[in-house]
Amino acid sequence: MGVLLTLPILIPLFTAALCLLAWRWWRVQRVLGLVSAFALLCAAAALLYRVRTEGIQAVQIGAWPAPYGISLVADLFSAMMVMITGILGAAVAVYSAGSLDKARQSFGYYPLYHVLLMGVCGAFLTGDIFNLYVWFEVMLMASFVLLALGGGQGQIEGALKYVTLNLMASSVFLAAVGLLYSVAGTLNMADLARKLRHAPEPGIVTVLAMLFLVAFGTKAATFPLFFWLPASYHTPPVAVSAIFAGLLTKVGVYALIRVFTLIFVRDDVYVHTLILVIAGLTMVTGVLGAIAQNEFRRLLSFHIVSQIGYMIMGLALFTPLGLAGSVLFIIHNILAKSNLFLVSGLAQRFGGTFDLKKLGGLYEEHPALAVLFLVPALSLAGLPPFVGFFAKLLLIKAGLEAGSYVIVAVALGVSLLTLFSMMKIWTEVFWKPAPQRHPAVRRRAGAGLWASTASLAALTLALGIAAGPAFDLSRDAAAQLVNPQSYIDAVSRAHR
Amino acid sequence: MTSGILRTTSRLLKPLLLIFSIIVLLRGPNAPGGGFVGGLLAAAAFALQAISTDVASARRGLHVSPQVLMGAGLALATLSGTVGLLAGRPFLTAQSVAIALPWGGELRLGTALAFDASVYLVVLGAVALIILTLAEE
Numbered sequence A: 001m002g003v004l005l006t007l008p009i010l011i012p013l014f015t016a017a018l019c020l021l022a023w024r025w026w027r028v029q030r031v032l033g034l035v036s037a038f039a040l041l042c043a044a045a046a047l048l049y050r051v052r053t054e055g056i057q058a059v060q061i062g063a064w065p066a067p068y069g070i071s072l073v074a075d076l077f078s079a080m081m082v083m084i085t086g087i088l089g090a091a092v093a094v095y096s097a098g099s100l101d102k103a104r105q106s107f108g109y110y111p112l113y114h115v116l117l118m119g120v121c122g123a124f125l126t127g128d129i130f131n132l133y134v135w136f137e138v139m140l141m142a143s144f145v146l147l148a149l150g151g152g153q154g155q156i157e158g159a160l161k162y163v164t165l166n167l168m169a170s171s172v173f174l175a176a177v178g179l180l181y182s183v184a185g186t187l188n189m190a191d192l193a194r195k196l197r198h199a200p201e202p203g204i205v206t207v208l209a210m211l212f213l214v215a216f217g218t219k220a221a222t223f224p225l226f227f228w229l230p231a232s233y234h235t236p237p238v239a240v241s242a243i244f245a246g247l248l249t250k251v252g253v254y255a256l257i258r259v260f261t262l263i264f265v266r267d268d269v270y271v272h273t274l275i276l277v278i279a280g281l282t283m284v285t286g287v288l289g290a291i292a293q294n295e296f297r298r299l300l301s302f303h304i305v306s307q308i309g310y311m312i313m314g315l316a317l318f319t320p321l322g323l324a325g326s327v328l329f330i331i332h333n334i335l336a337k338s339n340l341f342l343v344s345g346l347a348q349r350f351g352g353t354f355d356l357k358k359l360g361g362l363y364e365e366h367p368a369l370a371v372l373f374l375v376p377a378l379s380l381a382g383l384p385p386f387v388g389f390f391a392k393l394l395l396i397k398a399g400l401e402a403g404s405y406v407i408v409a410v411a412l413g414v415s416l417l418t419l420f421s422m423m424k425i426w427t428e429v430f431w432k433p434a435p436q437r438h439p440a441v442r443r444r445a446g447a448g449l450w451a452s453t454a455s456l457a458a459l460t461l462a463l464g465i466a467a468g469p470a471f472d473l474s475r476d477a478a479a480q481l482v483n484p485q486s487y488i489d490a491v492s493r494a495h496r
Numbered sequence B: 001m002t003s004g005i006l007r008t009t010s011r012l013l014k015p016l017l018l019i020f021s022i023i024v025l026l027r028g029p030n031a032p033g034g035g036f037v038g039g040l041l042a043a044a045a046f047a048l049q050a051i052s053t054d055v056a057s058a059r060r061g062l063h064v065s066p067q068v069l070m071g072a073g074l075a076l077a078t079l080s081g082t083v084g085l086l087a088g089r090p091f092l093t094a095q096s097v098a099i100a101l102p103w104g105g106e107l108r109l110g111t112a113l114a115f116d117a118s119v120y121l122v123v124l125g126a127v128a129l130i131i132l133t134l135a136e137e
Helices: A003-021 A026-052 A074-097 A103-125 A130-146 A152-186 A188-197 A200-217 A228-232 A238-262 A268-291 A295-318 A319-352 A367-381 A388-400 A405-429 A448-467 A467-482 A487-490 B006-026 B037-052 B054-060 B065-084 B111-137
Strands: A057-060 A071-074 B096-100 B106-110
Touching: A003 A026, A003 A057, A003 A071, A003 A074, A003 A103, A003 B065, A026 A057, A026 A074, A026 A103, A057 A188, A071 A074, A071 A103, A071 A188, A071 A295, A071 A388, A074 A103, A074 A238, A074 A319, A074 A448, A074 A467, A103 A130, A103 A238, A130 A152, A130 A188, A130 A228, A130 A238, A152 A188, A152 A200, A152 A228, A188 A487, A200 A238, A200 A268, A228 A295, A238 A268, A238 A319, A238 A388, A238 A467, A238 B096, A238 B111, A268 A295, A268 A405, A295 A388, A295 A405, A319 A367, A319 A388, A319 A448, A319 A467, A367 A388, A367 A405, A388 A405, A388 A448, A388 A467, A467 B096, B006 B037, B006 B111, B037 B054, B037 B111, B054 B111, B106 B111
Parallel strands: none
Antiparallel strands: A057 A071, B096 B106
């Protein structure tokens, strides 16, 4: 009991410790890292299965009872996020083992990678808002070093922007947590949910909600606080940017969804209209920013921002269908986005550059890579039969049901522009005739690189074909989010 | 450029600091003190050595690299938390056994002390890594 909930944190922690012990033997670290990434995947799958069959799981760390001790809680949404973390963690671990240079691998890449995974899993599982802050910091520290590790000027510059903006968001977050504690006298999220429902001064609660919106909004890269993301994500090695692109902003989105469905639910009209406006603006600015880009990964980075808009659109609508759409969209987006970054790495390997203008002809030389690009790209643009289509369909339907026609129009328009952007990559990288290649470019890539990229594309396709079960899962996750009482009850009966 | 006075006193101070750091660590579970303060004190001892003689001798004094100290600490922390899991309680639940001493009284050994020791190792490793790296620059 409770072991399954702790494993997604314990496995990466223990791996990081072992990797530090094996500091001088980076090959040992690589093997450890791979084994542990797959162990995490299995643990996450077991947790998801348990939550699916037996309902929300909760445990009190150190057997200190709630609300004083720290709760770990896994509802379906958390378990799904941990699962996708496991999938991505394994895929990128395989990819990085085959693509990173020796200097980075021997200088702490593996311990940091697993600390990052631990931070992400911890953020998804914790039921305590201060503990959530701690996990955010764990994640931030690991990601900062990963971003700067072994870097030249470009990497350091990107890392500085990244860390400055994120530290500011963290301090807003911390201040908000402190104020929240002074208002409610508790930090346990389930307890907060119960207490704030009858808060004597709703005005203060709304102010706190806004502070959390700013803090998590920055971490999630929503409009207007997104500019740190395209400034930094294209600088580190591809494996690092792939894991960042997939997971980090989504932890911010997760936190937004968690606090605005569990804690700040009183004042929905005002706050949710604001979130809806932010969602629309995020979609539009992201996609417009992408159009002007000619660097493969910078273009993708702007699309990360744009897609965040869709995720919080479901939150803003605050209907079961909308939240189900958000959940499915997050899952789809993590798969597709990381997949595209991995493809960009392979394209750079074969074409020698990330510059779209200088790439070309890869369809002729590597037709398999073209297919691997098309699957996530079309899913991102929202074309059937990929899972992106179904996620967007849910969001659009929820928008129409709620009568928010403007956001529906925006979402559809942005989809078209996304398709346009993806087709631009297609024509520049794959379709147009190959330019003069630098003689030093490689013609081959290891099996690990292909396998990890292909497995993510296969998942995008599989989730599209099995859209029924995926939808059921998201719908049930959303049902738990809409009705926080089950979450509160689970924490009050938590295992001690 | 190191001064003779500093060198001589630090030779005396270093073992004192280390012993004191262990005492602070052992007090941890029941009284003020603990792994964090203990680790800082121990790191201060090595920092003193690095300043008074040179960085290389401080590194030799540590015997293992700071990364290994951190790794050992983290591993110990994980293991000490897992004892609770193996006993069927949540992760990090304190478990202890009392050993009767031959001269009367009892000695209580538990995961709390092991966890404190792990904090000691991580803090010592991290601070030593920072100080030694900066001192080498």
